[in-house]
Amino acid sequence: SLRIWREYGFVDARTHDRLRASLRRSPQTGSAGPRAHSGWTLRRRAAAWLLVLVARTITAKSVRFLERIDDARQRIFFANHTSHLDFILIWSSLPRHVREQTRPVARRDYWERSRFRRYYVRKVFNAVLIDRDSDTVGGAFDRRGREAVEQMLEGLGDEYSLILFPEGTRGSGESIGQFRSGLYYLCRERRDVELVPVRIHGAHKVLPKGRWLPRPQESDLTFGPAMRLDERETRTGFSERARAALGALSRS
Numbered sequence: 001s002l003r004i005w006r007e008y009g010f011v012d013a014r015t016h017d018r019l020r021a022s023l024r025r026s027p028q029t030g031s032a033g034p035r036a037h038s039g040w041t042l043r044r045r046a047a048a049w050l051l052v053l054v055a056r057t058i059t060a061k062s063v064r065f066l067e068r069i070d071d072a073r074q075r076i077f078f079a080n081h082t083s084h085l086d087f088i089l090i091w092s093s094l095p096r097h098v099r100e101q102t103r104p105v106a107r108r109d110y111w112e113r114s115r116f117r118r119y120y121v122r123k124v125f126n127a128v129l130i131d132r133d134s135d136t137v138g139g140a141f142d143r144r145g146r147e148a149v150e151q152m153l154e155g156l157g158d159e160y161s162l163i164l165f166p167e168g169t170r171g172s173g174e175s176i177g178q179f180r181s182g183l184y185y186l187c188r189e190r191r192d193v194e195l196v197p198v199r200i201h202g203a204h205k206v207l208p209k210g211r212w213l214p215r216p217q218e219s220d221l222t223f224g225p226a227m228r229l230d231e232r233e234t235r236t237g238f239s240e241r242a243r244a245a246l247g248a249l250s251r252s
Contacts, residue, residue, distance in 0.1 A: 039126070040100050047124050048099075055085070055092040059202075059219045063093045066249075067225050069196070072101045074161050075226070076190075078183055079198035080176045080246060081165035084110065090163050090198055091125065093221055103128050103155055105164040128155035128162065149185045156190060166242065176247050179239040187229040187238070195242065197224040199249035222249040 069075075077090055087104035094102060104121075108129040111121040121127045130148045156162055164186075166179035187195065202219035227245055229238055 044124055047120070051088065051120065051124065052092040055088055059085075059089060059217065062218070062220045063223075064221070065223045067196075067223070069098060069223060070095060072098055072161075074156065074159070074193045075102075075196050076156075076183075076186065076193055077102070077161065077163045077196045077198050077223075078166050078242065078246070079163070079200055081167045081169065082200055086165065086200055087125075087127075087163045089200065089219065089221060093223075098161070101159060102161040102163060105130060105152055105155070105162055107131075128152055145180075145182060146185075149182055149189070152182070152186050153189055156186075156193065161193075166239075176243055179243050181235060181239075183242065184229070184235045184238050191229055194226040194228055196226050197242065197246040197249060198222070199224070199246055224249045 079086060079090060087106065091099050091102060091104060104125055104127045106121055106125075106127045106129055108131050111117045111127065111129065121129065128151055130151050131144065152162060152164070164183065166183040167177040168180045168182075169177070183195075187193070199222045200219065201221075202217055224245060227242070233241075
């Protein structure tokens with residue numbers, strides 16, 4: 001609830017009052033697209049809407065879509081990783097009927113550290129939680145890496161989309177690191193699902209490493225043109241092409 005956000009110190013008194021007023025004005029019924037999944041209860045949708053308001057208030061983000069994303073077809077959104085807020089920024093930028101069918105892939109060790117995080121990652125985001133794997137950049141794909149891909153395939157299923165970060169760790173926000181192998185192996189198993197690169201600028205300033213409370217900053221998100229894994233594309237070739245597609249998305 002909004003009261004919990006205030007008690008945990010995620011918003012100050014002024015932001016608390018603004019969000020409370022916005023939430024009262026926001027409609028809780030109706031849909032701008034296809035019917036939402038039956039798992040979206042009124043309570044879950046209210047918690048999600050609150051998070052969307054908080055993300056928009058804290059980041060003052062600018063969002064660009066180079067191609068329209070207005071249906072709930074399955075997609076894999078892959079992005080550069082700069083902070084623990086990244087998947088929240090992406091998720092909150094999607095149309096409601098799309099985000100309600102979109103599951104972030106998140107590290108279990110971070111998101112299950114507290115009851116607050118655990119509630120949101122499980123009850124609101126319905127995230128695919130994976131353990132830290134030892135899949136190295138450009139190296140052999142080990143047992144834990146395969147298990148992570150199997151979890152993502154199960155989470156994708158026949159109806160959901162995913163948000164994931166191929167770098168596997170947070171970067172500086174200025175450059176894009178080498179991709180790990182998981183995205184390639186995931187796409188090899190699900191060639192029918194399109195990939196959408198998402199470039200994030202400025203989120204590393206909202207929640208820098210070592211800081212647990214976000215600070216208001218501007219950020220930019222660009223959703224690029226969809227792409228797919230080519231039939232005979234190698235792991236290295238695909239990773240380089242996907243990384244280049246992400247790097248080509250300039251700041252608005």
